[in-house]
Amino acid sequence: MQPQRRLSTLHLLGLFAFTALALNDDRFILGVGSFKLSPFDVLFVAIVFVKMLRLADPGAYALPRGALGMLLGLQTLSVIYLLLVSLHHPGIDTGDVARDLRIVFYFLCTPFLCYKDIDSPAAYAVLQKYIVAACLAVATLMLLEQLQGFNVANPLRNVRLGVWAIPFGVVSLLYFRKTLNVSGPKAYILTLYMLLALVFSLNRSQYLQLMVSVLLAVMLASGSDIRRRVVLIFAPAAVAGLLVFASIGYLDVLTNRVFSVERLDEDSSYGARIQEMQGQMDSFAESPVFGKGAGFRSWVMGENGFELSTFAHNSWAFYLMKFGVVGTIMIMLPPLLILLLTLFRRYAHPGLELHRRYLLATAPMYIFVDSLSGGLAYAPKTAFTGFLLCYCLSLMRNARAMPVPPAPADPSPRPAAPRRPLPRVLPHA
Numbered sequence: 227m228q229p230q231r232r233l234s235t236l237h238l239l240g241l242f243a244f245t246a247l248a249l250n251d252d253r254f255i256l257g258v259g260s261f262k263l264s265p266f267d268v269l270f271v272a273i274v275f276v277k278m279l280r281l282a283d284p285g286a287y288a289l290p291r292g293a294l295g296m297l298l299g300l301q302t303l304s305v306i307y308l309l310l311v312s313l314h315h316p317g318i319d320t321g322d323v324a325r326d327l328r329i330v331f332y333f334l335c336t337p338f339l340c341y342k343d344i345d346s347p348a349a350y351a352v353l354q355k356y357i358v359a360a361c362l363a364v365a366t367l368m369l370l371e372q373l374q375g376f377n378v379a380n381p382l383r384n385v386r387l388g389v390w391a392i393p394f395g396v397v398s399l400l401y402f403r404k405t406l407n408v409s410g411p412k413a414y415i416l417t418l419y420m421l422l423a424l425v426f427s428l429n430r431s432q433y434l435q436l437m438v439s440v441l442l443a444v445m446l447a448s449g450s451d452i453r454r455r456v457v458l459i460f461a462p463a464a465v466a467g468l469l470v471f472a473s474i475g476y477l478d479v480l481t482n483r484v485f486s487v488e489r490l491d492e493d494s495s496y497g498a499r500i501q502e503m504q505g506q507m508d509s510f511a512e513s514p515v516f517g518k519g520a521g522f523r524s525w526v527m528g529e530n531g532f533e534l535s536t537f538a539h540n541s542w543a544f545y546l547m548k549f550g551v552v553g554t555i556m557i558m559l560p561p562l563l564i565l566l567l568t569l570f571r572r573y574a575h576p577g578l579e580l581h582r583r584y585l586l587a588t589a590p591m592y593i594f595v596d597s598l599s600g601g602l603a604y605a606p607k608t609a610f611t612g613f614l615l616c617y618c619l620s621l622m623r624n625a626r627a628m629p630v631p632p633a634p635a636d637p638s639p640r641p642a643a644p645r646r647p648l649p650r651v652l653p654h655a
Contacts, residue, residue: 233280235273235340236349239613240356242269242336246609247388248363262325266609270332273339293567294622297560301338304556305331308520311553315519322521326548329605330520330557336612337564337619344620345627347405347577353617354402361395362416364388365423372426381479383428387606390596392424393436394588397443400452401584417459425467425480435595442587506543510550517550541602561615565590568618575628578621585621589614 245254245265256263281287290298308330312323344350368386398406399413408416424432440460444453471477509524510517518524545554569586573579593601593611601607 233276234343235276236343236352238269238273238276239336239340239343239616240352242266242273243610243613244356244360244363245269246606246613247360247391248367250387250606264605266606267328270336270609273336277339290623294619297563297567297619298338300563301334301560304334304560307556308549308553311516311549312520315521318519318521318523320521322523323519324521325605326520329603329608332605332608333561333602333612333615334557336609337561337616340616341619341623344617345624349620350577350581351402351405354398354405357391358395358398358406358416360388361392361398361420365392365395365420368423368427381428381476385429386427387604389424389427389429389432390435390592390601390607391610392420392432393439393592395420396436397439397584397588400440400443400455401447401580414459418463421463428479431595435591438591439588442591443584446583446587448583503540503543506540506547510543510546513550514546515550515552517546517548517553520548522548541597544603561611564615564618565593568622573621573625575625578624578628581617582621585614585618589618 243266249265254265289295308327312327315323344353364386368389396417399408399417403410403413406413421436424436440456444456447453468477471480505524509522512518542554545557549557569582569590571582573582592614596602596607602611
């Protein structure tokens with residue numbers, strides 16, 4: 227196991243995810259033309275700066291081999307391709323190009339910038355602490371907004387982007403309570419706190435994400451402790467929640483929200499989303515191979531309507547419109563291979579295997595569901611996606627570097643082998 231470096235990107239990576247989830251608010255954003263500068267943008271620049279300072283270390287020039295080297299090579303080709311095809315597009319503003327490339331580079335480049343610094347159990351504990359801290363901060367902000375504007379007749383639906391991470395925090399407290407140094411009662415209270423914020427958000431996709439992630443976490447757990455903890459947390463929470471929500475009249479709000487999927491045609495926002503997707507696919511049909519280019523803008527219902535470039539409710543339509551089939555494949559291939567090569571194999575090291583199961587229960591579901599509602603077209607969400615891919619990539623590297631601890635010796639003494647009875651000798655007649 228390698229010692230921690232003096233110039234490490236570990237805490238910058240954690241803050242990168244934390245600010246993308248909890249501080250993606252207009253109060254923290256500085257507008258520079260059509261480009262919006264956020265705290266996580268500054269942290270990404272800080273990560274690149276630290277990597278540049280480390281170039282003086284001879285070990286910084288050592289390129290990875292095997293699967294890691296292949297993934298790095300594909301990522302390099304993708305970055306070069308995107309830069310080349312984005313150099314000159316008549317009529318497209320440079321700030322808009324930078325905005326779109328930022329969205330892509332956050333999940334394409336972050337894993338390879340930081341994965342070497344996740345090199346010990348202590349480093350993984352740091353990542354877990356940032357995940358739970360971000361989820362608690364998001365939950366606090368959401369509940370404060372509910373307290374200010376709570377109204378059963380006109381409920382507040384919270385669309386804060388960080389709500390997507392709350393299932394990660396819940397599963398973290400199930401898997402890594404001792405790593406986080408959180409007692410059982412405290413973990414129970416923190417879990418209920420995040421669940422309360424998630425329920426009041428009225429986001430159906432997050433309900434589905436939480437249900438599937440917890441179910442997978444239980445199925446992937448090696449022992450019965452996780453299953454027992456889930457029952458002890460969710461069974462009382464469900465009963466108490468039903469009673470409390472029924473008493474304040476909020477149960478009907480939840481029921482209508484959850485079971486209104488079949489009435490989406492009556493939802494005006496749903497109709498706008500259909501128009502957005504149709505507009506994006508029409509633009510894709512005009513240039514299907516290479517796309518319209520990074521920074522391309524188009525609108526639904528005129529320039530006063532929805533802008534397809536930044537308000538995309540389907541990530542795949544967004545990428546096909548901007549980068550075409552070739553660009554979309556080159557962008558998505560490295561992240562997909564990272565997930566396949568790191569999460570769908572077992573690790574001999576028990577610590578790495580536990581982190582693999584945690585990520586397998588949470589990350590693919592998050593990326594799949596979130597991409598269908600535009601998650602990979604928003605910079606804060608792609609920043610968190612880059613954080614997760616970096617987490618995954620570190621498992622592959624550490625599987626070679628971390629020695630497998632020896633199996634504990636059995637302290638119980640082995641029972642002595644039964645002695646064979648001597649043959650009886652019959653007396654002579």
